[in-house]
Amino acid sequence: MSTAAPATGRAPARAVGVDIGGTKVLAALVDTAGAVLAEERVASPHDWDGIRDVVVDLVGSLRTAPEAAGGVAGVGVGAAGMVDLDGVIHYAPNVPGFRKVPVRAELEAALGCPVVVDNDANVAALAEARLGAARGLRHAIVITLGTGVGGGILVDGRVLRGGxxxxxxxxxxxxxxxxxxCACGEIGHWETLASGSALGELARRTVAAGRxxxxxxxxxxxxxxVTGEHVSAAAHGGDPEALAVVDRYAYQVAIGLVGLANIFDPELIAIAGGLVNDGDLYLRPIRAHFLGHIEGAAYRPAPAIVPAALGERAGVIGAALAVIEAHARPENRPGVGG
Ligand SMILES: [Zn+2]
Structure with missing residues (x-):
């Protein structure tokens, strides 16, 4: 049974989104409104052959689910790493096997349907732009503060992919x-100061210094x-030394946001990651430091800095939207957003 959509004509209003992360592969059947109709997840294999087999299995399962009756527009894939415009993953820091792997070509051959591949943070940004915190906006930045720092930049309604x-x-x-x-081998990159891991490191240095x-x-x-979660716990209790760590970390996040805002002039910056679950504990000082350093702060509208809205499913939803949008506008394939 072929569940692939025809190359022309009205596109099915559903697609499969796949998020390939360092620890898990998450796949979901998603409709154009971003609703997750069915989903599956497995632990990430350690090489591309294993990942490809898992993706083919998960997609096959979702395409034959009752909710996929009528077919799917294709498969969108978001992966942590450097993904080129042809869907080749050149380098992925967390997956040693991802070196110049033609992911899109291999998956299209195995699945017999259109496949779009992009960086995981880019597809998450697309989801937030279409359906989440940046819904309806044309200029926005979505930042994920986790083990590292990821980001997607929406410019004039499209996800910036570069040359x-x-x-x-x-x-x-x-x-x-x-x-x-930095994990990439360079010195003093923003990620080394603004990631969730960097917060933990800042806290351990504070404790080692006797504070x-x-x-x-x-x-x-x-x-x-000691991790960032312990900083949050102590700061919620009002401990001044923990609040000082929060403030220092917020400054380190904010100065990177200032640089991005000065370059891209977004209407909004959405932040994803565990720390936005702490309400305004981090966001309030991030906003304060941001406003203290952005160019011409007193003479301009500043972008709002808000929590991202879609959580861990932003990747699968955005990947599915990427292939739906590419299908609707074939001249844009294989780009995303479009
Ligand atoms: Zn780096």
Whole structure:
């Protein structure tokens, strides 16, 4: 049974989105309104052959689900890594097997339907732009603060892909030439100061310097076990040293946002990641430092800085929207957004 859509004619109003992460592969059947009709997840295999087999299995399962009756427009894939305009993944820091892998070509051959591949943060940004925190806007930036820092940049309604597909690697611009070593091998990239991991590192340094007793207590007294979550716990309790760590980290996040806002002039910046679950604990000082440093702060409208809205499903929803939009406007394939 072929469930692929015909190349011409009215596109099915559903697609499969796949999010290939370092720890899990999440796949979902998604409609044009972004509703997740069915989903499956498995732990990420460690090489491309294993990942490809898993993706083919998950997509096959979702395409034969009752909710997929009528067929799907195609398969959208978001993957952590550098994805070019032909859907070739050149490099992925978390998956050693991802080196110049023609992901789109191999999946189209295996699945017999249109496939679009893009960076995971780009498809998440597309989802937030169409259906989430930046809905209805034409200029927005979506930042994910996790193990690293990912980002997607919406320019005039489209996700910025650059000349080769590698645009918006926002975690990897240098803001401190004397800063820590980045996972990419360079020094002082924003990611080394603004990621969730960087918050944990800042907290461990604070504790090692004899401050942050409430943070240490939240970690059960083990300095090596301190993470960002312990900072949040102690800060929620009002501990001034924990609040100082929050403020320093918020500054480190904000100065990167300032640089991006000065360049791209977004209407809104949405932040995804665990720390936005802490209400305004981090967002309030991020906004304050941001307004303190953006160019011409007193003489311009500043972008709102808000939590992202779609959570861990932003990737699968955005990947599905990418292939639906590409199908609706074939001249845009294989680009995204379109
Ligand atoms: Zn870097």
């Amino acid at each position: 080769h597909g590698f645009a918006a690697e926002v975690g990897h611009f240098q803001i401190d030439p004397d800063g820590p070593l 942050g007793r409430a943070i240490l207590a939240a970690a059960g007294g083990d300095p090596g076990a």
